[in-house]
Amino acid sequence: MSSLEWLAIARHGESIGNVAWRTAETNELEEIDVGLRDPDVPLSETGRRQAVALGRRLASLPAAERPTAVISSPYLRAAETARIALAEIAGPPIRYDERLRDRETGILYALTGRGIAARFPEEAARKRLTGKFYYRPPGGESWADVALRLRSAMSDIERDHPGGRVLIVAHDAVVMLFRYIVEQLTEQQLLEIERTLVPNASLAIWSRREGEMRLVTFNSTDHLEDGAGLPA
Structure with missing residues (x-):
């Protein structure tokens, strides 16, 4: 599919939004x-x-x-991750x-599942009917919408980096949808994989083998296992 030598995607490091989300879930809040x-x-300190x-x-x-090339989402948490990581090597410019960018959630921004059910029950019902891949919240995007811009x-x-090794720094939905695109998955296959969360600062890597991009590793966090990059 690709002329790239390899493609890697890193999810951004833990953000203050991720911390606030865990707090909201723990305390059964409607909004983060x-x-x-x-x-x-x-980003958070972690x-x-x-x-x-x-x-x-x-x-x-x-x-x-x-x-040989690094491309980042412009969202601050991804941009900070890219800048901090690339400071460790004499890497190419970002x-x-x-x-x-991350998937836009429109009127549902900063709401937990509990908050959506309480404040927008009609949207919760519409999402159940439509399914996660095609559901588009008012003012936001569906996963299919994100896939279109990622294609x-x-x-x-591919055009700009023939034979290149490209690192992308972005968001969990972007990581998942690159799997959908690069591996030519079905909706059902994607949603099955999506049951496993994408950890912060994890890596997914595809390498060109026999003319096709093949997944080498997914959700790799070996570099965090010394504890230095793990949440407290």
């Missing part, structure tokens, strides 16, 4: 306490440590196997592409 636009949510650990993993690669981004990446 962030107080920022989604594009402006920064997230910064995870980004350093990701960079050190890249630095452990032989020079001839490191990324490019930012808005097509790699465009992937086409440009």
